[in-house]
Amino acid sequence: MTIAGLPPAAGRLVLIFTTPRVAPGILTRFAWEALDQAEHVWARAGEPQADAVAEAGVTVTEPPHGTEDLGRVARDLVDAAKQGLVVWLGSADGDPGLTDAIADEVSRGPGAPDVELLLGSYDVPGAALLDVVAVMDRLRSPGGCPWDAEQTHESLAPYLLEEAHEAVEAMETGDRTHLVEELGDVLLQVVFHARVGQEDPESPFDIDDIAAALVAKLVRRHPHVFADGDAATASEVESRWEEIKSEEKPARERLLDGVPAGMPALARAEKAFSRARKRGGSAELDAVLAGDSDGARLLALVAELDARGVSAEAALRAALRDL
Numbered sequence: 428m429t430i431a432g433l434p435p436a437a438g439r440l441v442l443i444f445t446t447p448r449v450a451p452g453i454l455t456r457f458a459w460e461a462l463d464q465a466e467h468v469w470a471r472a473g474e475p476q477a478d479a480v481a482e483a484g485v486t487v488t489e490p491p492h493g494t495e496d497l498g499r500v501a502r503d504l505v506d507a508a509k510q511g512l513v514v515w516l517g518s519a520d521g522d523p524g525l526t527d528a529i530a531d532e533v534s535r536g537p538g539a540p541d542v543e544l545l546l547g548s549y550d551v552p553g554a555a556l557l558d559v560v561a562v563m564d565r566l567r568s569p570g571g572c573p574w575d576a577e578q579t580h581e582s583l584a585p586y587l588l589e590e591a592h593e594a595v596e597a598m599e600t601g602d603r604t605h606l607v608e609e610l611g612d613v614l615l616q617v618v619f620h621a622r623v624g625q626e627d628p629e630s631p632f633d634i635d636d637i638a639a640a641l642v643a644k645l646v647r648r649h650p651h652v653f654a655d656g657d658a659a660t661a662s663e664v665e666s667r668w669e670e671i672k673s674e675e676k677p678a679r680e681r682l683l684d685g686v687p688a689g690m691p692a693l694a695r696a697e698k699a700f701s702r703a704r705k706r707g708g709s710a711e712l713d714a715v716l717a718g719d720s721d722g723a724r725l726l727a728l729v730a731e732l733d734a735r736g737v738s739a740e741a742a743l744r745a746a747l748r749d750l
Contacts (some may be wrong), residue, residue: 445517454547
């Protein structure tokens with residue numbers, strides 16, 4: 428059997444490159460066909476992909492002269508491929524410089540084999556998130572960054588607030604490049620807290636625990652998507668979300684129960700009006716609005732803006748942006 432659409436095996440060198448973000452051994456059909464046909468399958472010793480292929484029954488060895496000298500590796504590959512099909516199973520780092528060394532070797536004289544680059548596996552959407560987790564692990568581990576190693580949930584808290592505010596500002600200014608950067612900083616905070624949580628001696632959690640809890644919540648609160656629930660409009664979805672949320676959490680006696688006291692006051696006021704609308708009114712909010720204190724007057728202005736669908740917090744940020 429030959430790889431579909433390609434010439435016979437003799438005189439061919441196939442370089443199989445894979446993504447380290449997919450489990451070793453998960454390869455395309457064309458990659459497995461090349462491995463099955465090859466007279467020699469060479470790779471660096473100890474590479475996870477090479478180990479997985481070997482476990483599947485393919486003989487994987489190092490080139491005759493080892494893998495330390497890149498030029499020598501290229502020469503071994505090209506010389507052996509002149510006689511038959513040779514497969515190089517790429518390393519996790521992509522073997523930087525190897526393709527250039529092979530190109531130099533092939534150009535030296537006649538009789539060079541055909542050289543094919545074959546992608547053995549592909550990234551899936553979201554695969555780059557694994558890189559974020561790996562980088563954070565490196566920073567936090569021994570030999571990494573001293574500053575990162577010293578941080579705690581408490582010391583990181585101000586950065587989470589700061590990065591969230593900066594992301595909102597990027598949204599409001601419409602700078603999409605800036606928004607990508609700031610959302611990355613917010614993501615960093617989540618990954619950082621997950622890495623810190625992983626080290627807790629009594630109640631550890633990691634990024635997979637966070638992700639699993641989020642997935643479970645999203646599925647649970649979207650029965651119209653994942654179960655037999657019914658919600659045809661955005662308002663129906665929001666109403667059902669609140670119903671499910673109220674079933675999951677203890678009943679709130681006060682209007683702002685569960686809303687962090689450290690949230691900006693205007694944002695807390697907006698939350699109060701939002702909850703009051705969903706409750707059909709709030710006597711405690713009405714009582715505050717009936718007063719004549721400075722706070723009551725400010726709250727009345729927030730109420731006026733809220734009735735018009737305007738965010739007081741966003742409006743004030745916009746007014747201060749150019750100062």
